[in-house]
Structures are given as structure tokens and as C-alpha cells.
Amino acid sequence: MAQSDKQIFELDIQKQSLTLDGVTYSHEEILSFLKDKSEYCGLYTFLFQWFDGDTHIKVHTSGSTGKPKELVVRKEQMMQSARLTCEFLNLRKGDTALICMSMDYIAGKMMAVRALIAGLDLHFMASCGHPFEKLDKPFRFVAMVPLQVFNSLQIPEERERLKQTEILIIGGGTIDPLLEEELKDFPSEIYCTYGMTETLSHIALRRISGQEASLSYRPFSSVNLSLSPEDTLVIDAPLVSDERLVTNDIAEIHADGSFDILGRKDNTINSGGVKIQIEQVEAKLKPLLNTPFAVTSQSHPKFGEIVVLLVVPPVNTEILKDEMAKLLSPYQMPKKIILVDAIPQTESGKISRAKVKEMASGL
Numbered sequence: 001m002a003q004s005d006k007q008i009f010e011l012d013i014q015k016q017s018l019t020l021d022g023v024t025y026s027h028e029e030i031l032s033f034l035k036d037k038s039e040y041c042g043l044y045t046f047l048f049q050w051f052d053g054d055t056h057i058k059v060h061t062s063g064s065t066g067k068p069k070e071l072v073v074r075k076e077q078m079m080q081s082a083r084l085t086c087e088f089l090n091l092r093k094g095d096t097a098l099i100c101m102s103m104d105y106i107a108g109k110m111m112a113v114r115a116l117i118a119g120l121d122l123h124f125m126a127s128c129g130h131p132f133e134k135l136d137k138p139f140r141f142v143a144m145v146p147l148q149v150f151n152s153l154q155i156p157e158e159r160e161r162l163k164q165t166e167i168l169i170i171g172g173g174t175i176d177p178l179l180e181e182e183l184k185d186f187p188s189e190i191y192c193t194y195g196m197t198e199t200l201s202h203i204a205l206r207r208i209s210g211q212e213a214s215l216s217y218r219p220f221s222s223v224n225l226s227l228s229p230e231d232t233l234v235i236d237a238p239l240v241s242d243e244r245l246v247t248n249d250i251a252e253i254h255a256d257g258s259f260d261i262l263g264r265k266d267n268t269i270n271s272g273g274v275k276i277q278i279e280q281v282e283a284k285l286k287p288l289l290n291t292p293f294a295v296t297s298q299s300h301p302k303f304g305e306i307v308v309l310l311v312v313p314p315v316n317t318e319i320l321k322d323e324m325a326k327l328l329s330p331y332q333m334p335k336k337i338i339l340v341d342a343i344p345q346t347e348s349g350k351i352s353r354a355k356v357k358e359m360a361s362g363l
Helices: 026-036 036-052 075-089 107-117 145-154 158-163 177-183 278-288 317-327 353-361
Strands: 017-020 023-026 056-060 070-074 096-099 121-124 141-144 167-170 189-196 201-207 225-227 232-236 245-253 259-264 268-271 276-277 293-300 304-311 336-339
Touching: 017 026, 017 293, 026 036, 026 177, 036 056, 056 075, 056 141, 070 075, 075 107, 075 201, 096 107, 107 121, 107 201, 141 145, 145 158, 145 167, 158 278, 225 245, 268 293, 268 304, 276 278, 278 293, 278 317, 293 353, 304 353, 317 336
Parallel strands: 017 121, 096 121, 096 141, 141 167, 167 189, 304 336
Antiparallel strands: 017 023, 056 070, 189 201, 225 232, 232 245, 245 259, 268 276, 293 304
């Protein structure tokens, strides 16, 4: 690689600047510029905390493995995570990048950090379902959740803008096989990401477009992976996490270091990027149902997954829908009610989650 082509990263926070829509600001200038602009509220709040002189910052988990929790992480580790992504994707100073994800969570924050350390030319918009609806220019680098990608594919103009994106990473939820199939022939570099808040965004990517498409994730070179006794993925990523992380993801690790995710150990439904705990929904439904029932999910091309209720008759489904609407949030509300002869159970009498999901998948 020629010296002029070498990626340069600014890892000194006090020397960082931010390029926003083609204009480069010092950190004092960008805070002054954004302060009273409500449309930039999320970005301003993050940058204010980023430049506050503290070495740590608070982030919140999305709740995929339980209740959302607050984490205090080192900004140095966030910058190392950003560097790994920028190196992997060959992102360089001046490359245009779009933030269209919530700044409340790690995915949005890390897009800003990548721009700060690599000098990316950032465009910011509040999180929405159709990020390309009002944009009239392509971007080199964009990060989206599956629902945003699905929505964009439905509108010809947005679909074309998505095609013009050079590098797209998709995270924050399950990618439906039908959605992946629709993206495989796009000219863009499209990746599915693997990671979590505790790893400060992703630690591995999987190419889903072009000849390099794969069913396996490729981890960053600094990441070491192993399996727990329960065959769940164990992550050692010293640049971004001080602790060894034991996940709830059942995995298979290949000889070349790549890995496949075979399923989840926990009982979380990810519908349109919203995490729904099965046990919480069932607890709310218990007073309504005197017959055996179980909450599970089905794969869905738009939402990734949808909530499904399996219930043993007798039950009046129309009355049940009305009663559920009083107790459940719109996200928790089952999209389907399926009548079954019995709810599969384990030997200890608990609901067999795997068999219930398999049953729902076939109906």
C-alpha cells in the first residue's frame, strides 16, 4: 500500500473534528452549530458527552438478553472498535456516510465515532423507517436495521438509492432469508453484522452480496472465539471489551476462524428491531387464557420476526384479540393466533421452545 493511501485515524479526542454535509468543524464549532437545532438533538447529545473530557461514556443495551441495562465504557475502546470497522471496510477520509439509526443505542453512536476518527463526511437524520425517502444523493457507507432495508426495497426510488450505496452494513435484528435473497445480486458491498452493546457494535461481518457472499461470519483479526460447554459463542475481544463475553448464541466455529450462528439460547423475539421477551408477554396473557398456550415467533420478510401465539381450544380468537390489545403493547401483540392440539413440553414440564417454534414455522 502506498504511503498516500494509508488509512489515518485520529484517536486523540481533543484533536478530532467532524465533517457534516461537506463542512468540517472543530469540536467546539460542531457543538455550537448543533446546540439549538432540534433535528440534530440526538447527535448533539452524544457529541456533548463525547467531548466532555471524561475518558468514559454511558451506553445502554437494547435488552436482547434481558432487561436493558446501563454500561460505562471507555471511549478509547469505542475508537478501537470504529478503527476495526473502518479498516475492514476500507473507509477513508472524505467518504460519505449516513447516520439513520437511533443515537440512543450503540449502533448510532458508533457511526458518529467512525466519522470522528476517520474523517468521514457525515449526513445525519433522526431514525426513521424510510431513510432514503428525502435523500437525493448516494452514500459510500450506510448502516441500517433490517426493517429500514425492507421498507426501502418497496419504493422504486428508494430501492435505486439503496443500490447506489457502495457499502451497506445491516444490524440490530434478524435478516429474513427472503430479504437476504433479494439483496444478493446488488452491486453494493452488503454485510450482515454480528455483535452487541458489550462489544461496542460488531466484532464480525458476513458478506451477503456478490461472489464473496457467505453463510459464515468473519471476525476481526484481534478477536478470539471459542465455545462454551453449551456450545454458545464465547468472545475475547481485548481491544473493545475487558471481559470475556459468553453469549446466548449457539454457534459453530470453522477451521479458518469464521463462524455460523445456529440459533439463540434465550427467548427473545426481534421484530422490526424491537426486542420482545417471550416470558413477559406470556405473563401478561396468563390471566386471559385458561387453556395451554405459548408465545413464539415466525420468520417475516418485513419485520425479521413476528410474535405468534399458539393456543389450545376452546378459545374465541376475536374476543381474545380485543382483550390482548388492552394488556399488550403494539410490539408485543401477536400478529397470528394459531390453534393447536397441544403445546409441546420438555420432560420437566416446561414449554419446549424449540418444538413450539418448529411447530409455528410449519403452520
